[in-house]
Amino acid sequence: MTIHTKNINIEEVVKADIAHHFHPFTDHKSFHAGGGPRVITHGDGVWLWDGKGNKLLDGMAGLWCVNIGYGRKELAEVAYRQMQDLPYYNTFFKTTTLPATALAEKISSLLPKKFEHIFFTNSGSEGNDTIVRFVRHYWKVMGKPYRQHFIGRKRGYHGSTWVAANLGGMQGMHEQGGNLLPGFHHIQQPYWYDFGGDKAPEEFGLEAAQELDKKILELGPDNVAAFIGEPIQGAAGVLMPPKTYWPEIQRICRKYGILIISDEVICGFGRTGKWFGFETYGYEPDIVNMAKGLSSGYLPIGAIAFSKDLIKPFFDKGGEFYHGMTYDGHPVAAAVALKNIEILQDEKLVEKVAEIGPYFNKALASLQDHPIVGETRSVGLIGAIELTKNKAKRERFKESGRVGTICRDHCFNNGLIMRACWDTMVLAPPFCISKKEIDELVRLARLALDKTYADVKGEM
Numbered sequence: 001m002t003i004h005t006k007n008i009n010i011e012e013v014v015k016a017d018i019a020h021h022f023h024p025f026t027d028h029k030s031f032h033a034g035g036g037p038r039v040i041t042h043g044d045g046v047w048l049w050d051g052k053g054n055k056l057l058d059g060m061a062g063l064w065c066v067n068i069g070y071g072r073k074e075l076a077e078v079a080y081r082q083m084q085d086l087p088y089y090n091t092f093f094k095t096t097t098l099p100a101t102a103l104a105e106k107i108s109s110l111l112p113k114k115f116e117h118i119f120f121t122n123s124g125s126e127g128n129d130t131i132v133r134f135v136r137h138y139w140k141v142m143g144k145p146y147r148q149h150f151i152g153r154k155r156g157y158h159g160s161t162w163v164a165a166n167l168g169g170m171q172g173m174h175e176q177g178g179n180l181l182p183g184f185h186h187i188q189q190p191y192w193y194d195f196g197g198d199k200a201p202e203e204f205g206l207e208a209a210q211e212l213d214k215k216i217l218e219l220g221p222d223n224v225a226a227f228i229g230e231p232i233q234g235a236a237g238v239l240m241p242p243k244t245y246w247p248e249i250q251r252i253c254r255k256y257g258i259l260i261i262s263d264e265v266i267c268g269f270g271r272t273g274k275w276f277g278f279e280t281y282g283y284e285p286d287i288v289n290m291a292k293g294l295s296s297g298y299l300p301i302g303a304i305a306f307s308k309d310l311i312k313p314f315f316d317k318g319g320e321f322y323h324g325m326t327y328d329g330h331p332v333a334a335a336v337a338l339k340n341i342e343i344l345q346d347e348k349l350v351e352k353v354a355e356i357g358p359y360f361n362k363a364l365a366s367l368q369d370h371p372i373v374g375e376t377r378s379v380g381l382i383g384a385i386e387l388t389k390n391k392a393k394r395e396r397f398k399e400s401g402r403v404g405t406i407c408r409d410h411c412f413n414n415g416l417i418m419r420a421c422w423d424t425m426v427l428a429p430p431f432c433i434s435k436k437e438i439d440e441l442v443r444l445a446r447l448a449l450d451k452t453y454a455d456v457k458g459e460m
């Protein structure tokens with residue numbers, strides 16, 4: 001491994017970072033008071049190293065994206081070759097490059113037959129912005145310009161650009177950026193742990209889906225353009241809907257002729273043990289948004305699949321979709337994504353996620369005896385651990401997010417990266433994780449839970 005950190009003074013890097021780097025999703029006061037960033041220098045498989053030489057098990061695959069794991073030289077080699085052949089050309093104005101076309105064909109081959117066409121973006125947020133423009137324009141082309149409204153879920157995460165943030169249901173984000181945009185609505189999430197009470201999860205799933213029916217009737221069915229959902233709500237805390245939820249959502253959308261958008265930015269490309277989350281949850285969307293796992297995060301690239309029914313009017317009627325970003329289908333990112341998919345296929349990594357999923361589930365379930373663990377859940381290689389004050393009542397600690405942050409910090413200090421979404425600890429390790437590494441992950445998680453318990457015992 002070539003690691004270019006030998007001659008680097010990490011203290012200098014930290015100083016420079018504090019002086020010049022304005023970070024996303026970071027509390028700036030505690031960032032400065034806490035001594036600045038942890039500098040991640042290199043990675044291999046499921047492991048990362050920081051500038052102080054600490055080795056960390058990355059239970060989050062970066063930000064839910066490094067699915068094939070760190071240190072895959074093949075991707076670097078493909079990028080190097082493509083940069084020499086053609087570092088950039090655009091896909092506007094009836095032009096393409098070899099990797100962009102090959103990737104569109106490849107993504108289409110992984111999806112149900114009706115998804116023949118792929119639009120490229122550079123991130124999940126751009127994908128969702130693109131989808132909103134496309135869908136509203138589509139309905140106009142179809143002679144129904146009044147179909148303007150989008151329905152998503154509370155705490156749904158669809159990105160950080162302003163349209164994507166409106167599409168999502170994160171209150172904290174809505175409070176920053178001025179007036180909310182018109183036409184975006186959010187229904188309760190199908191989160192049995194918090195909202196299910198004494199109901200069986202399946203019954204609760206059906207009930208949660210009825211929220212959509214109610215919202216559609218409130219807005220007027222003809223005014224609704226689309227429903228958007230993540231198969232599993234990732235950033236909300238890996239909220240896995242009961243099995244009954246998505247088929248009922250699909251039934252309701254079909255009843256009113258409303259489009260279904262599956263935001264597969266986290267679930268896509270194998271995370272749940274199938275290529276796409278909609279396969280795991282038994283529904284078929286009209287539009288699929290993808291990013292993250294498409295390139296395993298090695299380079300930024302996103303993609304949207306539109307069903308042929310949505311594309312056809314554009315072919316029939318002509319006219320431009322006045323939309324596109326300079327780097328759509330960037331040849332180097334596309335070449336890397338193609339290689340990433342080739343690795344997923346050749347090494348049968350999606351099948352591996354399905355195979356190791358039950359082991360991961362059982363390993364997480366072994367934490368259920370812990371006094372502050374209220375529930376563990378997972379599918380494939382995405383999971384969560386609920387922190388609770390009272391197991392039987394599924395009671396939350398005071399000040400949402402405080403105990404989760406304590407636990408996250410203990411994890412970090414113990415050599416495990418596990419994220420906290422409020423007081424839900426979440427995990428999405430790289431697909432190359434071994435059973436031995438899962439055991440180690442759970443051992444480190446238990447250690448952090450023990451330390452967290454010691455900190456908050458007095459409140460229980």
Ligand code: PXG
Pocket residue numbers: 063122123124125126157158159160230234235263264265266291292
């Ligand atoms: N949709 C979903 C479902 C996502 O999870 C996006 C869209 C936006 O993608 P980009 O590439 O624009 O970031 C995401 C991104 C977190 C966290 O804290 C989650 C994401 C991004 C950053 C942080 O869990 N998801």
